[in-house]
Amino acid sequence: MTGPAPDLLERRLLFFTGKGGVGKSTVAAATALLASSIGKRVLLVEVDAKGDVPAQFERPAVGFRAREVHPGVLAMAMDTEESLKEYLRLNLRVPVLGRVGPVARALEFVATAAPGVKEILTIGKICWEVREAIEGRADFDLVVVDAAATGHVVAQLGAPDSIRELVDVGPVRAQTEWLSQILADPAITAVNVVTTPEEMPVAETIELVARMRERLAVPLGAVVVNRVLPELFTHADEEAFEALRRPEVAQRLERRAGRGTTAVLDGARLAVSLRRTRAVHLEHLREAVDLPLLYVPYLFVRAHGLRVTRMVADALGEELGL
Amino acid sequence: MTPSGLEQLLAAKEIAVFCGSGGVGKTSVAAAAALGAASRLGGKVLVLTIDPARRLASALGLDGLGNRAHRVDPKLLGAAGVEPRGELWAAMLDTKQSWDELVARHAPDEETAYRILENRLYHNLTARFVQSHDYIAMERLYEIHSAGEYDLIVIDTPPTRNAIDFLEAPARMAEFFGGRLLRWLTLPYRVTGRRGSRVLNAASRPFYQIADRILGSKFLEDIAEFFLNFQSMYDGFVGRARAVEALLHDRRTTFAVVTTLEAAPLHEAERFRDELVTRGFHLGALVLNKTLPDYLLDADGKAAATELTEHAAAIAAGPDVARDRRARGRRAHRPRAADDRGVVPELLGRRTARSGAARRAGERPRRRRARAQPRGGRERPRGPRGDRPAPLRRGVRGP
Numbered sequence: 001m002t003g004p005a006p007d008l009l010e011r012r013l014l015f016f017t018g019k020g021g022v023g024k025s026t027v028a029a030a031t032a033l034l035a036s037s038i039g040k041r042v043l044l045v046e047v048d049a050k051g052d053v054p055a056q057f058e059r060p061a062v063g064f065r066a067r068e069v070h071p072g073v074l075a076m077a078m079d080t081e082e083s084l085k086e087y088l089r090l091n092l093r094v095p096v097l098g099r100v101g102p103v104a105r106a107l108e109f110v111a112t113a114a115p116g117v118k119e120i121l122t123i124g125k126i127c128w129e130v131r132e133a134i135e136g137r138a139d140f141d142l143v144v145v146d147a148a149a150t151g152h153v154v155a156q157l158g159a160p161d162s163i164r165e166l167v168d169v170g171p172v173r174a175q176t177e178w179l180s181q182i183l184a185d186p187a188i189t190a191v192n193v194v195t196t197p198e199e200m201p202v203a204e205t206i207e208l209v210a211r212m213r214e215r216l217a218v219p220l221g222a223v224v225v226n227r228v229l230p231e232l233f234t235h236a237d238e239e240a241f242e243a244l245r246r247p248e249v250a251q252r253l254e255r256r257a258g259r260g261t262t263a264v265l266d267g268a269r270l271a272v273s274l275r276r277t278r279a280v281h282l283e284h285l286r287e288a289v290d291l292p293l294l295y296v297p298y299l300f301v302r303a304h305g306l307r308v309t310r311m312v313a314d315a316l317g318e319e320l321g322l
Numbered sequence: 323m324t325p326s327g328l329e330q331l332l333a334a335k336e337i338a339v340f341c342g343s344g345g346v347g348k349t350s351v352a353a354a355a356a357l358g359a360a361s362r363l364g365g366k367v368l369v370l371t372i373d374p375a376r377r378l379a380s381a382l383g384l385d386g387l388g389n390r391a392h393r394v395d396p397k398l399l400g401a402a403g404v405e406p407r408g409e410l411w412a413a414m415l416d417t418k419q420s421w422d423e424l425v426a427r428h429a430p431d432e433e434t435a436y437r438i439l440e441n442r443l444y445h446n447l448t449a450r451f452v453q454s455h456d457y458i459a460m461e462r463l464y465e466i467h468s469a470g471e472y473d474l475i476v477i478d479t480p481p482t483r484n485a486i487d488f489l490e491a492p493a494r495m496a497e498f499f500g501g502r503l504l505r506w507l508t509l510p511y512r513v514t515g516r517r518g519s520r521v522l523n524a525a526s527r528p529f530y531q532i533a534d535r536i537l538g539s540k541f542l543e544d545i546a547e548f549f550l551n552f553q554s555m556y557d558g559f560v561g562r563a564r565a566v567e568a569l570l571h572d573r574r575t576t577f578a579v580v581t582t583l584e585a586a587p588l589h590e591a592e593r594f595r596d597e598l599v600t601r602g603f604h605l606g607a608l609v610l611n612k613t614l615p616d617y618l619l620d621a622d623g624k625a626a627a628t629e630l631t632e633h634a635a636a637i638a639a640g641p642d643v644a645r646d647r648r649a650r651g652r653r654a655h656r657p658r659a660a661d662d663r664g665v666v667p668e669l670l671g672r673r674t675a676r677s678g679a680a681r682r683a684g685e686r687p688r689r690r691r692a693r694a695q696p697r698g699g700r701e702r703p704r705g706p707r708g709d710r711p712a713p714l715r716r717g718v719r720g721p
Binding site: 022200264 | 343344345346347349350442443480544585586587614615617618620621622623624625626627629630633637
């Protein structure tokens with residue numbers, strides 16, 4: 001499919017969502033690294049500020065102010081309170097907010113309590129940075145977001161619409177309109193779903209894509225399939241493994257290669273069946289989702305860090321034909 | 323913990339809360355634990371999932387579970403080879419419905435209940451924003467437990483980024499509705515009536531001026547009305563939240579932390595274990611999911627694998643060649659016996675000849691390296707070939 005995937009890095013705003021534990025942060029960080037390797041400057045936004053994103057570059061946690069974590073890659077952690085203060089400063093010219101302490105606290109309170117306020121502060125800050133980049137006022141070209149998980153992301157991306165339903169007039173309503181425009185523009189924005197070739201992540205991906213199309217006007221980019229096992233064996237190999245298990249053959253093999261041959265054949269069978277069940281889930285994904293799929297191989301490594309981020313970036317680069 | 327250990331734990335408790343970070347298989351483990359308890363311990367067991375992604379349905383092979391519990395069809399279980407002694411029931415959390423029920427229960431009168439249920443903020447809060455899952459899940463657990471219908475309730479937890487959030491939910495909810503700030507915020511409306519002209523006191527005036535400019539007064543009225551009405555439920559609500567918290571601390575309740583052996587989930591599990599202990603909850607089990615089988619650690623297996631990958635041709639060629647090689651010329655090459663040139667050499671020969679992967683593995687001295695082939699993404703994962711379904715990469719860059 002000549003879908004939107006190859007031009008993915010030409011856009012301005014890339015979200016990465018997916019079920020918990022599939023490697024969203026790694027894929028988002030790798031995309032930023034890849035973009036920086038072709039000469040772009042990137043702002044990488046971590047929505048759930050847990051420090052996972054800078055960890056992909058082996059750097060300590062970042063705050064609301066963006067900091068360079070790698071040449072060409074700036075990172076920031078979302079903080080809705082800071083976002084609100086920035087909004088008030090920029091939009092309302094509220095002088096020194098600290099002096100009206102109770103006001104600030106009350107607004108924070110509304111932000112935690114009133115539905116959608118946290119989401120709009122997150123999306124609002126992200127879109128604001130995108131607009132700064134488009135209009136040439138920022139020192140980056142692309143914003144990559146390590147977004148909320150599948151369960152939360154629709155609420156997050158749909159926040160401008162929700163707020164518009166709640167607020168009838170005033171500056172906030174007007175602002176939700178340009179937010180929606182940025183989010184809905186396929187030349188600017190793409191939401192990408194990260195998954196693994198396992199049953200539940202695939203099921204959630206299919207469900208999320210359907211829900212996004214139904215509820216939101218935000219364009220979808222690609223599905224990144226993480227942790228795809230390498231195909232170590234051909235079908236003929238698999239047949240050979242099974243043939244080698246036949247008692248008379250197994251005995252002779254053991255005489256020649258040592259006592260552990262059963263364990264080796266068990267291991268081979270495990271590798272084959274893992275690969276095969278994953279192939280079934282992939283097949284299901286391909287049939288149900290009409291989006292470009294980008295494959296990232298399973299990496300047999302112990303810990304995450306810059307080396308792994310680079311490997312994933314290389315894999316994505318190859319998939320995008322760079 | 324052995325499966326029988328988990329069984330003993332579940333036999334001694336009335337509520338088992340399964341928690342852990344996303345992707346570790348919490349939902350499946352919770353469902354499996356409930357099924358195990360129903361089939362071996364007997365009694366009436368409920369598995370309650372509160373995950374908005376609605377995964378329990380697929381994990382149990384069921385569809386369209388609502389807020390109401392449904393009994394899992396014994397025929398379905400029978401078809402899967404399970405003959406439970408007891409009954410397995412399953413339910414999912416319908417957040418909206420649960421909130422509506424809560425409002426109906428605690429509102430002082432029908433009119434207040436109606437005003438809350440019709441408020442636009444309320445709609446948003448309950449229908450769209452998943453933070454409300456945390457609290458309502460625990461509330462629902464309390465409700466089901468109080469009704470006393472089940473011998474055991476197994477509950478799966480929401481996929482929060484921070485697994486501890488739901489533990490704090492009841493306390494947060496109580497604090498929220500009892501907070502001074504909320505009373506202060508709704509003050510002008512309480513003084514002058516909901517839609518009356520606003521006479522603000524000095525303290526809250528700046529807030530309303532700013533809030534008016536940002537949000538518009540209609541939105542503000544909605545917020546105030548919502549909170550005012552909600553406050554009428556304060557006593558019932560706070561009392562309830564405290565009862566929910568007490569239940570989680572009760573000795574009849576246990577927590578099981580689920581994790582895989584990968585770095586990030588393991589780290590989260592450790593944090594969670596510490597939090598549970600610090601807060602005085604009962605930590606009953608650690609479930610290590612998706613562990614690889616022991617034979618992968620087998621020393622003989624490792625030796626045989628090395629032998630097979632490094633000397634495949636020699637092993638295939640004839641009997642005891644490998645032993646000869648190990649003997650390093652102590653003995654001359656033994657002549658091949660005819661009966662040893664049977665299926666083994668043929669199979670091993672075919673494998674080495676046809677499998678590129680096996681050839682590469684043979685070139686590398688260590689098996690571990692061979693497994694790490696797709697380093698740097700230069701080796702692309704390939705899809706099923708030949709007689710298997712369509713190639714993996716279809717749809718990526720094709721027409």
